[in-house]
Amino acid sequence: MKHLLTPMILAAIPLAMPALAQDQNTWSSVQRGLYLTRMGDCEACHTVEGGEWMAGGFGLPTPFGVIYSANLTPDEETGIGAWSADDFYRAMNEGISHDESRLYPAFPYTNFTVVTREDSDAIFAYLQTIEPVRNRIPEPEIPFPLDIRTSMRGWNLLFFDERDFEPAPEKSELWNRGKYIVEGLAHCSACHSPRNLLGAQQGGAASYTGGHAEGWYAPSLRDTGPHEGIGEWSDDDLAAFLKTGRNGRTAAIGPMAEVVQKSTQYLTDEDIAAIVAYIRDLPFDEPEIGDPEPLAESDGIMIAGGEIYATQCAACHGIEGEGVERMFGALAGSSLAQATDPTSLVHIILKGARSAVTDAYPTPHAMPAFDWKLTDEEVAQVATFVRNAFGNAAPAVNPGEVSEIRDEE
Amino acid sequence: MTTILPRREVLIVGFGWTGAIVAEQMTREGLDVIALERGLWRDTSTDYAVNNAQDEVRYRYRDELFEDLSRETLTFRNEGGQEALPMRMLGSFLPGTNVGGSGVHWNGQTWRFLPTDFQVRSHNIERYGEDAIPEDMTVQDWGVTYDELEPHYDTFDKLCGIAGKAGNLGGEIQDGGNPFEGPRSSEYPNPPMEMVAAPLRFADAARELGYQPFPGPSANMSQAYTNPLGVSLAPCSYCGFCEKYACGNYSKATSATTILPALMQRENFTLRTGAMVLRVETRDGQATGVTYVTTEGEEFFQPADMVFLCTYITHNVNLLMQSGIGEIYDPQTGEGQVGRNYAYQAMSGANVFYDQDFAVNPFVGAGALGQVIDEFNGDNFDHTGLGFIGGGYIAQWQTNGRPIEHHPVPSDTPTFGLGWKQAVRENYNHTIGVGAHGAVHSYRGNHLDLDPTYRDAYGRPLMRLTFDFKQNDIAMSNYLTDRVAEIARAMGGRRVDVSPLKTPYDITPYQTTHNTGGHIMGDSPSNSVTNKYNQSWDISNLFLMGAGNFPHNPGYNPTATVAALAYHSLAEIKRSYLQNPGPLVQA
Numbered sequence: 001m002k003h004l005l006t007p008m009i010l011a012a013i014p015l016a017m018p019a020l021a022q023d024q025n026t027w028s029s030v031q032r033g034l035y036l037t038r039m040g041d042c043e044a045c046h047t048v049e050g051g052e053w054m055a056g057g058f059g060l061p062t063p064f065g066v067i068y069s070a071n072l073t074p075d076e077e078t079g080i081g082a083w084s085a086d087d088f089y090r091a092m093n094e095g096i097s098h099d100e101s102r103l104y105p106a107f108p109y110t111n112f113t114v115v116t117r118e119d120s121d122a123i124f125a126y127l128q129t130i131e132p133v134r135n136r137i138p139e140p141e142i143p144f145p146l147d148i149r150t151s152m153r154g155w156n157l158l159f160f161d162e163r164d165f166e167p168a169p170e171k172s173e174l175w176n177r178g179k180y181i182v183e184g185l186a187h188c189s190a191c192h193s194p195r196n197l198l199g200a201q202q203g204g205a206a207s208y209t210g211g212h213a214e215g216w217y218a219p220s221l222r223d224t225g226p227h228e229g230i231g232e233w234s235d236d237d238l239a240a241f242l243k244t245g246r247n248g249r250t251a252a253i254g255p256m257a258e259v260v261q262k263s264t265q266y267l268t269d270e271d272i273a274a275i276v277a278y279i280r281d282l283p284f285d286e287p288e289i290g291d292p293e294p295l296a297e298s299d300g301i302m303i304a305g306g307e308i309y310a311t312q313c314a315a316c317h318g319i320e321g322e323g324v325e326r327m328f329g330a331l332a333g334s335s336l337a338q339a340t341d342p343t344s345l346v347h348i349i350l351k352g353a354r355s356a357v358t359d360a361y362p363t364p365h366a367m368p369a370f371d372w373k374l375t376d377e378e379v380a381q382v383a384t385f386v387r388n389a390f391g392n393a394a395p396a397v398n399p400g401e402v403s404e405i406r407d408e409e
Numbered sequence: 410m411t412t413i414l415p416r417r418e419v420l421i422v423g424f425g426w427t428g429a430i431v432a433e434q435m436t437r438e439g440l441d442v443i444a445l446e447r448g449l450w451r452d453t454s455t456d457y458a459v460n461n462a463q464d465e466v467r468y469r470y471r472d473e474l475f476e477d478l479s480r481e482t483l484t485f486r487n488e489g490g491q492e493a494l495p496m497r498m499l500g501s502f503l504p505g506t507n508v509g510g511s512g513v514h515w516n517g518q519t520w521r522f523l524p525t526d527f528q529v530r531s532h533n534i535e536r537y538g539e540d541a542i543p544e545d546m547t548v549q550d551w552g553v554t555y556d557e558l559e560p561h562y563d564t565f566d567k568l569c570g571i572a573g574k575a576g577n578l579g580g581e582i583q584d585g586g587n588p589f590e591g592p593r594s595s596e597y598p599n600p601p602m603e604m605v606a607a608p609l610r611f612a613d614a615a616r617e618l619g620y621q622p623f624p625g626p627s628a629n630m631s632q633a634y635t636n637p638l639g640v641s642l643a644p645c646s647y648c649g650f651c652e653k654y655a656c657g658n659y660s661k662a663t664s665a666t667t668i669l670p671a672l673m674q675r676e677n678f679t680l681r682t683g684a685m686v687l688r689v690e691t692r693d694g695q696a697t698g699v700t701y702v703t704t705e706g707e708e709f710f711q712p713a714d715m716v717f718l719c720t721y722i723t724h725n726v727n728l729l730m731q732s733g734i735g736e737i738y739d740p741q742t743g744e745g746q747v748g749r750n751y752a753y754q755a756m757s758g759a760n761v762f763y764d765q766d767f768a769v770n771p772f773v774g775a776g777a778l779g780q781v782i783d784e785f786n787g788d789n790f791d792h793t794g795l796g797f798i799g800g801g802y803i804a805q806w807q808t809n810g811r812p813i814e815h816h817p818v819p820s821d822t823p824t825f826g827l828g829w830k831q832a833v834r835e836n837y838n839h840t841i842g843v844g845a846h847g848a849v850h851s852y853r854g855n856h857l858d859l860d861p862t863y864r865d866a867y868g869r870p871l872m873r874l875t876f877d878f879k880q881n882d883i884a885m886s887n888y889l890t891d892r893v894a895e896i897a898r899a900m901g902g903r904r905v906d907v908s909p910l911k912t913p914y915d916i917t918p919y920q921t922t923h924n925t926g927g928h929i930m931g932d933s934p935s936n937s938v939t940n941k942y943n944q945s946w947d948i949s950n951l952f953l954m955g956a957g958n959f960p961h962n963p964g965y966n967p968t969a970t971v972a973a974l975a976y977h978s979l980a981e982i983k984r985s986y987l988q989n990p991g992p993l994v995q996a
Contacts, residue, residue: 312460315459315646315648315658316459316643316646316658324633324643324644325633326633326641327633327641327643327659328643352458354454357670357674359639360639361639361641362638362639362640362670362671362674363640363641363642363659363666363670364452364454364670365454365641365643365659366453366454366455366458368454368458368459368460368461368657369458370460373460
């Protein structure tokens with residue numbers, strides 16, 4: 001993949017050669033700041049739908065209460081107009097605000113800590129150019145004692161290492177660039193790593209083995225098993241998914257649709273290649289779970305589920321679960337359908353989903369919601385059916401699981 | 410009080426097929442474009458989801474996609490001298506409302522007119538003599554030719570992913586297509602749809618009688634398709650909910666499935682829904698903008714440099730009349746152009762009833778799934794001694810088996826009770842309908858003007874429609890119907906019921922939403938409202954899109970020609986008008 005390396009990418013490899021980054025940077029730092037702002041998917045939290053760009057105020061539901069995103073516009077009073085580049089870097093690097101208060105890790109400083117000073121400055125430079133918007137952000141709705149921001153000191157002590165990016169010298173530059181993006185601005189682990197009871201991402205071998213986000217299951221990015229996550233995807237599948245929101249297997253939906261729409265579709269092909277190089281190299285040392293046995297076709301649940309499938313699903317997903325490439329997801333061989341954790345599958349059936357809208361695929365193909373039409377038992381039946389038909393195999397879904405997902409906000 | 414809004418470069422009134430085409434082309438030029446739509450925002454995934462789109466009561470019988478006659482309608486009479494009465498229920502035609510307009514609920518039968526259709530007057534006189542056109546038949550040449558429109562037909566075919574088989578590629582006749590069509594510059598972008606029993610049975614019979622059947626051109630997708638705007642459509646599932654319905658599967662070309670996903674991303678485009686345009690404002694021979702009222706009753710003036718009227722044809726004509734633009738046509742004197750040459754479509758057909766051993770499976774259908782012959786359309790056949798001009802296509806379309814609407818029974822069946830139920834049971838799966846889709850030629854007495862008595866919810870006089878089928882329409886339709894009956898009798902059923910054109914024209918039973926004329930195009934302000942680029946002769950920054958431009962209504966469905974005329978107009982606007990605003994044709 002080395003041929004993909006352009007001088008610009010070499011330049012962007014941080015710390016390894018910071019002087020080069022200054023010299024060979026062909027973008028102005030403001031343009032680069034916009035690029036990096038998108039890489040960080042800052043919009044997802046810092047712009048409310050229909051609201052002013054980067055003016056914050058988005059209520060982030062965390063297990064501990066609602067936290068409102070900051071106003072990043074250069075408004076002096078309510079935004080970051082009074083901040084310096086040093087202040088901004090400290091927030092990114094240490095999770096400490098301009099007024100010395102500690103930020104909650106809903107702001108992923110635990111990832112952004114590896115972002116270089118140059119990149120942080122570029123983002124800051126860009127943010128200072130946008131239209132200042134006066135928008136006072138509400139205080140977080142978090143119970144005592146977590147509402148005292150100094151409590152984050154203890155949390156940080158346990159779960160946060162302020163650190164710089166450490167390149168692995170034995171790996172390629174592309175790989176290192178990928179690691180820098182994935183661990184840092186792209187903060188993939190925020191969704192794709194499991195979290196402990198205190199909301200901290202699990203690191204080490206547990207990182208990127210799958211997590212929950214906004215009522216969806218964010219699958220493992222490691223090669224966990226043949227039916228899971230992206231284990232069976234090719235490099236090109238993954239690159240196309242990140243760049244365009246679709247590939248021959250599936251489309252980005254749910255929170256990942258937003259990530260593709262607002263962030264990864266804007267990344268250069270080289271940065272996409274870097275992300276792919278790094279992710280595809282994530283080791284998985286755990287013993288592989290054996291292939292599950294499919295339920296028998298004669299099973300009552302399969303028969304009931306098959307009837308629902310024929311009347312409700314087959315028009316788009318096909319009689320054989322083949323789907324329509326780049327429009328309606330194929331269910332045959334789908335890792336989402338067969339994921340050990342069926343949360344996303346059930347979520348889609350109940351609440352519907354819209355695929356990412358990108359320049360490459362502007363059509364917002366969507367799955368309609370069936371919560372008004374199918375009971376918990378019926379959803380469990382049809383979910384179980386698609387997990388075990390068309391050559392698929394995965395454990396049955398029970399109505400109780402459906403009920404829990406139905407009741408989520 | 411009227412609030413005056415900031416000026417825009419391009420203002421579009423009505424956001425159906427042509428509104429979206431204009432917006433897409435003009436935003437691409439970098440112009441600042443706003444569209445005003447009286448209805449609501451609607452798209453496939455949120456409003457026409459596949460798990461609720463197929464609802465006969467909601468859509469067909471409760472008119473969810475159609476215009477609301479309690480706000481505005483028209484009055485109707487068959488001929489001058491009668492008192493016109495308001496159309497209080499939809500019947501004969503079903504204009505749409507909301508984003509996408511009538512194009513949301515079309516069948517998708519996507520035709521090009523014949524080259525001679527555009528020279529209807531001169532061609533028929535040349536071939537059959539001056540007497541071919543009766544004195545009160547007011548047909549005229551269109552001022553545009555098939556060759557001029559061909560590239561734009563081609564654009565629309567590719568935008569929509571039309572499924573079909575070319576019959577004439579650059580002058581070379583092709584096997585399996587329509588040998589009578591004008592030369593095409595390229596093959597259809599998608600292959601024909603999968604045929605089912607009924608159209609195949611029709612095609613076999615037609616072939617035995619010496620005709621050349623071909624698959625009807627279809628805007629229902631025969632396979633997955635991505636158009637030049639990058640917008641993708643999915644293969645049709647043959648569910649039989651096209652006409653009168655929105656497609657939940659992204660399988661029917663509409664503005665929402667072909668243009669809007671790309672257009673709505675463009676920052677130089679604004680769509681304002683719930684905006685009912687009351688009139689076009691003019692000063693010194695130019696349109697200055699439009700006045701519209703919102704659903705909350707607030708009135709706004711939207712100024713603009715260019716105004717495109719893209720509403721349904723009756724509303725385009727009505728807006729001209731309400732705005733005092735041009736002179737309203739008077740059939741007595743022949744003076745005035747606005748409202749002249751209203752035309753419609755002459756529909757007739759036959760049902761072939763089979764015994765139980767031949768199953769049709771009508772629930773496997775699509776709006777443009779069918780086989781067609783074109784031997785009796787336009788001037789494809791010798792009219793010498795027939796006493797009429799023009800014609801229509803004859804087709805078997807297997808559009809649907811929708812249970813409330815579709816229950817063909819023999820004509821002597823009781824209309825209710827046990828006998829009717831038995832007949833429905835016996836015939837539902839064993840009946841094939843064959844139709845003739847005939848032209849209507851314009852006549853002096855068929856026209857639109859303002860009603861002296863009735864007013865709409867905004868206090869404006871209702872538009873008045875005066876229409877009946879005339880001698881040419883009836884003779885032509887009867888001739889077509891005889892051909893339909895011959896084919897029907899060759900289709901091997903146990904019984905054939907023929908339904909000729911019903912006269913006088915009755916506005917209550919559904920026939921077709923192919924109303925045309927009223928602001929027709931032509932080569933001079935003395936015979937038309939718009940020039941060949943659909944630019945108003947009177948007001949050079951006012952453009953009128955749609956079938957209102959048709960000087961008569963040929964024997965095909967109008968949508969592709971509506972679109973081709975729009976692209977033709979926009980091409981000249983881009984080539985000439987934007988650099989040098991003013992009349993594109995000197996009067």
